[in-house]
Amino acid sequence: xxxxxxxxxxxxxxxxxxxxxxxxxxxxxxxxxxxxxxxxxxxxxxxxxxxxxxxxxxxxxxxxxxxxxxxxxxxxxxxxxxxxxxxxxxxxxxxxxxxxxxxxxxxxxxxxxxxxxxxxxxxxxxxxxxxxxxxxxxxxxxxxxxxxxxxxxxxxxxxxxxxxxxxxxxxxxxxxxxxxxxxxxxxxxxxxxxxxxxxxxxxxxxxxxxxxxxxxxxxxxxxxxxxxxxxxxxxxxxxxxxxxxxxxxxxxxxxxxxxxxxx
Amino acid sequence: xxxxxxxxxxxxxxxxxxxxxxxxxxxxxxxxxxxxxxxxxxxxxxxxxxxxxxxxxxxxxxxxxxxxxxxxxxxxxxxxxxxxxxxxxxxxxxxxxxxxxxxxxxxxxxxxxxxxxxxxxxxxxxxxxxxxxxxxxxxxxxxxxxxxxxxxxxxxxxxxxxxxxxxxxxxxxxxxxxxxxxxxxxxxxxxxxxxxxxxxxxxxxxxxxxxxxxxxxxxxxxxxxxxxxxxxxxxxxxxxxxxxxxxxxxxxxxxxxxxxxxxxxxxxxxxxxxxxx
Numbered sequence: 001x002x003x004x005x006x007x008x009x010x011x012x013x014x015x016x017x018x019x020x021x022x023x024x025x026x027x028x029x030x031x032x033x034x035x036x037x038x039x040x041x042x043x044x045x046x047x048x049x050x051x052x053x054x055x056x057x058x059x060x061x062x063x064x065x066x067x068x069x070x071x072x073x074x075x076x077x078x079x080x081x082x083x084x085x086x087x088x089x090x091x092x093x094x095x096x097x098x099x100x101x102x103x104x105x106x107x108x109x110x111x112x113x114x115x116x117x118x119x120x121x122x123x124x125x126x127x128x129x130x131x132x133x134x135x136x137x138x139x140x141x142x143x144x145x146x147x148x149x150x151x152x153x154x155x156x157x158x159x160x161x162x163x164x165x166x167x168x169x170x171x172x173x174x175x176x177x178x179x180x181x182x183x184x185x186x187x188x189x190x191x192x193x194x195x196x197x198x199x200x201x202x203x204x205x206x207x208x209x210x211x212x213x214x215x216x217x218x219x220x221x222x223x224x225x226x227x228x229x230x231x232x233x234x235x236x237x238x239x240x241x242x243x244x245x246x247x248x249x250x251x252x253x254x255x256x257x258x259x260x261x262x263x
Numbered sequence: 264x265x266x267x268x269x270x271x272x273x274x275x276x277x278x279x280x281x282x283x284x285x286x287x288x289x290x291x292x293x294x295x296x297x298x299x300x301x302x303x304x305x306x307x308x309x310x311x312x313x314x315x316x317x318x319x320x321x322x323x324x325x326x327x328x329x330x331x332x333x334x335x336x337x338x339x340x341x342x343x344x345x346x347x348x349x350x351x352x353x354x355x356x357x358x359x360x361x362x363x364x365x366x367x368x369x370x371x372x373x374x375x376x377x378x379x380x381x382x383x384x385x386x387x388x389x390x391x392x393x394x395x396x397x398x399x400x401x402x403x404x405x406x407x408x409x410x411x412x413x414x415x416x417x418x419x420x421x422x423x424x425x426x427x428x429x430x431x432x433x434x435x436x437x438x439x440x441x442x443x444x445x446x447x448x449x450x451x452x453x454x455x456x457x458x459x460x461x462x463x464x465x466x467x468x469x470x471x472x473x474x475x476x477x478x479x480x481x482x483x484x485x486x487x488x489x490x491x492x493x494x495x496x497x498x499x500x501x502x503x504x505x506x507x508x509x510x511x512x513x514x515x516x517x518x519x520x521x522x523x524x525x526x527x528x529x530x531x532x533x534x535x536x537x538x539x540x
Binding site: 009010013014015017018021038095096097099100103104106107108109110111112113114115117118119190193194197198201202209210213214216217220222225226228229232233236237240 | 298318319375376377389390392394397398481494512514516517
């Protein structure tokens, strides 16, 4: 059996599974064993999703969530990456920051939500800060271990060839650390994506994907929940594949520091 | 220092022991220093009175609250309920996840059937399912435990699947050539071979379960539980209770990571020489 026909068999089986699963769900939903408010049929969900996209409310929710997410994520990048690199380069910084980071890391970011609500009130600030907290540690630790894992020979070679501190930083340390930083960005994104949805549920605001799911519970709008779940899944999947995939291709894969995983 | 040809003469040996305890003290002090600085800053901010004391309690208040809640038995009750939920949910995830993962790794058919479903469910953050689970299974324990199990099953499934597929083909063939039947092959080759991955999956799953559980307890209105302890304290502006609860949550998270899984790894894969501790 050749590889390509192997693949088509897998694809066909995958398609069949999805169709069967959808069919089973549909049968359950229509059987009347469960109230339709709790188990809406697939056409109902699709129609609701379409309505929400058509009247612009879904776009509004998505934009709010992305705004909080990217704001917090950006703050984490600006703060944690330089700090992580400093930790890797300078011993005193490492000795000061590392114990604090290891003490704070095991605390789930969402545990801070009640405290942040008291301190900053309901609204955007809480979500942004929670995202910041969630995204910070993977970035910090990956940047730190990335700098420490740089081959000493590269540093010495660059030094011997007369690179000054700045050239060393931009030409050796940053490219050498980049596979770790990209891993850190990936992990940080996953954490932040969970954090933003959870924070929106707890720190109720008027817009946002987490809020709309939680709010739909009050009115038994299961179709709204499922539609939003689908959108959340799609955005997460897109970021993972498209954004980080292309980032990887443009940097570390092109520089030959990492090989594409065999699929 | 380390490359001196040491330890043949007794006085020298005792000197190194002294130096070792000395070095250990220095490391402990060095690790405590940042906490002392941050703690001092916190104390100064709290006592200067820029923020109301209710919202920004000094550390001695937090410690006093921690002691008071522990002594009165309230905190242990919260911890106990949370741990029961965590372990029940995680046990479901571990059993179901490992079973599905092994099936996926061993049989092509199972892989083709399950993988699309798992790949559709995985990119949605677990917490987003919480309201749905609450509608389906009601507020309280059932929904919380099932959600924790559901969410932490994904990393277990993925890692077990990878682990089973990563067992070297040569090991399987040589065991078969030596006449191992299917059951022996599974027990003596595949299971130990996949174990490092399975343990990684369990570890990730438990961390995931812990993070989700804290939020679920806030949302699901359970009467007891650490998540509820800190979320409920919001109503009464008890910031000291919240901070004490967060400290306990962090300590439990650290303990789960360091004691449970470190031990398990030392006993299995490290002892078998499959991984360096």
